[in-house]
Amino acid sequence: MIAGKALVIFWLCLAVVFTPPQAKSKITQPQPLTSFKINTTLQNTASSCSYTVTIRTSCSSSRYTRDRISLAFGDAYGYQVYVPRLDDPRSRTFESCSTDTFHINGPCTYQICYVYLYRNGYDGWKPESITISGYYTSSVTFYYDTFIPNAVWYGFNHCNAASSSA
Secondary structure, eight states: OHHHHHHHHHHHHHHHHTSOOOOOOOOOSOEEOTTOOOOOTTTTTSOEEEEEEEEEEOTTSOSOOOSEEEEEEEOTTSOEEEESOOOOGGGTTTOTTOEEEEEEEEEOOSSOOEEEEEEESSSOOOEEEEEEEETTEEEEEEEOOSOOOBTSEEEEEOHHHHHHHO
């Protein structure tokens, strides 16, 4: 009986010692990317797909914004969807505590792994999250919950993490 318990303890110790470490976590906070460039080459040459983009504005955002908001998202292969202006102050887009849904057409992508927002103006804006779905991609949500800085692309790029874990 003692030998059996010792054997169980031995195997448990081996399991603990040889358990591989956890993979590095993805960046969970959005980052500025001053070198980000819009890929205009594929905008007009790639086949067209439709996407649904849902943006939830934080309740701690300013009541409304008149700032110009641009969006770019894409995959690890360079396919990119660019929307030069999502905002429309007359339609009350991006008000505090609101959810806005956009139907966007753009180049077809594989799984979306990055998203960037660009804000230009003086009001400020704090998105809570962005969810993007399309015909060829699984729905993906990026959590911002921070004010977008002015005049810089700001967001997430999980493309390298996805390709290195595959």
